[in-house]
Structures are given as C-alpha cells and as structure tokens.
Amino acid sequence: MGSEGSDERVIAGRYRLQAALGRGGMGVVWRATDQLLGRQVAVKELVPDDSPSAARVRSSRDRTLREARALAQLQHPHISVVHDVVEHDERLYIVMELIDGGSLADRIAAHGPVDAREAARIGVALLGALRAAHEDGVLHRDLKPANVLIESGTGRVVLTDFGVAQVEGATTLTESGTFVGSPEYTAPERMSGSGTGPASDLWSLGVLLCAAVSGESPFHRDSLGGVLHAVVAAPIRPPAQVGPLLPVVRGLLERDPDRRLDAVQAERMLREFLATGSTPEPTSLQRTQRDRLVIALLVAAMVAAGVSAAALFMTGGGGEGGGTPVSPTPSTSLSTSVSPSPSGPESPPK
Template sequence: MSDSTLVGRLLAGRYRLLATLGRGGMGVVWQARDELLGRTVAVKQILLPPELPDTEREILRRRTLREARSAGRLSHPNVVTVFDVVEEDGRPWIVMEMVDSTTLADAIREYGPLPPGEVARIGLQVLAALQAAHRAGVLHRDVKPSNVLLTGEGRVVLTDFGIATLEGDPSLTTSGALLGSPAFIAPERVQAQGVGTESDLWSLGATMYTAVEGRPPYDRGAALPTLAAAVTEPPDPPRLAGPLWPVLDGLLRK
C-alpha cells in the first residue's frame, strides 16, 4: 500500500493521517490529527518486511510494542513523548508528540560542521535525555544525528527509540542481527560483548564528533570496514573540535 493511498485514513477511529514527514528503514513517520483532542501528532507507521517469515514478523511486532512501552515510561523535555500505540492490519502505529524541528543530520548537511559551543549545547541536552532513559532502565541503542531533533527555540529532543530495549531484558530478535547504524554502533556491540549505558554514550560521542567535524569518527565507506575500524582503530584525527575534543575522546574511548 503506497503512502498516497493512506492519506486521510483514520486510525483507531481517532488519528487521521495527513502527510508523510520522513521515512527510515523501520517505518514511515506521518503528520496526523488527533480528532478526539483536536491536536496535531506524529504517527510512526512500522514497516514489516514482507519477506520475513511469520515468526520474525511477530517478533518485530512485539519489539515495536516494547519500544512504545519503553518510551512511554519516560517523561522528560529532551525525550519525545509517546502518547499512544494502536494496531491496525496487524501492525503497530506509534503516536507521538509533534515536534516542529529539523534533525541534526539535516543541519549538518545544510550548514556543514557546527561550532564546538553549539555542539556542546546539543550534546548536553541529548545527555540529559539519555540519563533520564537510563534511570528508567531504558537503552536507546540508536543514537545518531538523524534521531536528534533541533527546534527553533533551542530545545533538543531525542526521538525514535525504534530499537530501544528495556535494560536487562533479552533481545527479541532471533536472527542475531546487529541493530543500529554502522557509523554510530559502539565497539562492544560489534564484538557482541553486551549492551549497556556506555554504548549509548559512545554513540553520543560519535554523534557529537560528526556534528563538529562534519563526518563520523569512523567512516570507511561500507558497513563492515566501518565497524572493524571502530573496534581496532582510534578515531580519525579531529580538525575542528578544538576544546571539545577531550570530551569526545572520553566518550569514544574503547
């Protein structure tokens, strides 16, 4: 079913889809209207790959429900608020606050490397979001520039707990796949040494490095060389980080 055929659809008798806002590997984000409360919301449509066997599709559905449950436990100005989760046609749809913003990834593409002071300001707010999540026992596992929202008022919001997990719970995947974006996956995850709060902080360091340098700390043009470099090599020498480098170096320490 194409995006255009879904425009105007009413989910759960309440959320009317208006327009697509973005698309990623795991889903499509829609602008929608909550007809009950008369407010604009964002709705994440989860895409279940048709080639997956039924057992894997069920695992993905359950993981998504875990995502909503995890994020719904959090109440913090730097974490996107999850309002609701509904199921239609056998797939979950996650209803979130609508944040009028651009992503950090888009800002880097448009403006190039950002000043160290601005990156520090952004990083502190993402850190506050992660600290709130970690206190609740929630790991993000996919911190990267495209999941950091920047508002015109200076608020920074961490979004898309798309592969988030409750700390201490086993992964729901049976395939053993490494979830996340290669340039921002912590070395211990590459080496299957487990996932902890340190992994999120490493990914924050990689995100801040990318913002201030205009490129990731390890970028080898393909997933496997990039992952290998993160495990075996120091970060690429910084050119623009200036006084921010000791902080980044500490976050990226193996």
C-alpha cells in the same frame, strides 16, 4: 520538518494522517491530527514485513511495542512523548508528540556542521535524556544525528526513535548472530559481542559530537569491513573541528568502557565549556599498560566468534535510516594481523 507526500486517511477512528514526515526501514512517520483532542501529533506506522515468516511478523510487531513501552516509561523534556498506541487494519501505530523541526542530520545536510558551542548545547541535552533513560533501565543503542530532532523556534533537542532500545528485564528482540544499530556510531564492545551498557550509548554520543562539528562520523569508511576495523582497531582521530571539545570527545571515545567518561562527567565538562569557553581535562582517566590489551581482546573475541563484517550488519535490522550510508561488500572477516592501537583517541592534526 518537510513532508514527503499526502495520504488523507483516518486510523482508529481518531487520527487523521496528513503527510509523511519521514521514512525508514521499519516505518513511516506521519504528521496527523488527533480529531478527538484537536491537536497535531506524529504517528509512526509500522511497515508490514514482506517476509512470509510468522516469526518475522511477530518480531516486527514486538519491536514497535518495545519502542512504545520504552518511551512511555520515560519522562524527560529531551525525550519524545508517547501519547497512544493503536492498531488499525492489522497494523500498529505509535502516536507521539509532534516536533516541528528536522533532525540534526537534516540540519547538517542543509546548512553544514554546527560550531563547537552548539554541539556542546546539543550534547548537554542528550546527556540529560540518556541519564533519564539509563536510570529507568533503557539503553537507546542507536544514537546518531538522524535520531536527534531540533525543534524550530525553540531549539529544543529531542532524542527519538527507541525502536532498537534494550529495556531492562525484557526479552531481547535480536536473534543470535544479528546486530541492531548504526555501525559508524556503535561502540567497540557491542561490535565484539562482549556486552552493552550505558557506556555504549556514551560512545555513540562522542561519535555524534564529531559528526555534528565536522559533517560525518570519524569512523566513516567505504565498506562495512572498513567501518568495523575503524571502530575496533584503527587509531581514533577526532576531527580538528572538535577544537575545545576534544577532552570530552577523547573521554567518550575510550575503547575500554570502564575508562570511558560517564554521563555526569561529560555533562559537567560540556557545561563548563559553555560557561567559560574552555573544557577541563577529565580527572579519572589514567593511562595504563592495559590500554594495549583492550583492542587485542576485542579483536580476539570477534575472531573467536567467527564474526565477519558483512554478516554482522547485513543479517540484523538497522535503525530507522538516516545514518551515513556505507556500501555493502562481500563478507570480510577480521584477522589477528590487525595491529592493535592504543585505547584512546589521538589528538586531531593541527
């Protein structure tokens, strides 16, 4: 992972910050040296909120602590490790395992999309990480290429940035009417406010697989309203590049979370592809008359709540950056004139 600048300073009498590895809306990640143990680490610094509101400052602080606590309780080779949390000059810092290597988003930008086999390998690793997180009551809620690191030399896949994670039993940081996450990777049930669960992270994985092989999310549009419509109502067209991974992608991009592939099924299918070169069709997804009702119910829920596309995303904090940018547009409300589409994705054009 390249550095963006240098700022030699020591925090908490122990960690020497040496170079900025990346910056996002909520913080800066530094390459640093733990002078006590003599090892290289990554240090995430919370950027002070410019808002004079004491509530906003507390919210930013709580968000940092939430990420640290979420990561600290997870032990998995594909999840970044937290070593320490320190406070210095009234700023919080999370000291983490240093992963030498860029993100999947960096890799795609520099070298183009990956092939189906590499996407499957990445998918298997992320499914293991998500299963471990979900079993411990942690939902990531912001799975996207920018939050997946690929270690140089080993190719190890590491899920990072739990800044907007939802931890079971913890008070939510999102206020009423705000949204956290990256729109193009967010499940439709979260868009409609009808709830979130492990299945929502699996939808995001399906989008990530599409982006890995094609270079962008299939829900990328030029406006926030366009993204919202694409996720909730428009026909889902996986890119042709998904090729043999289509059965997995179709299963993960089911708009009805009850019919979506679970982590065990998805991992089994990806492993079979890696072993044999072919992917079995999922056995548990049966098309029903209920399909036509799913999108109508989601759209109706959003209309009833008076949710507008711009208000939904511009009032809440996104992830740590790195997603496909979308242009801000005036507030655009969905209306019931949107024609519902079937729940599942269409096959890509041949």
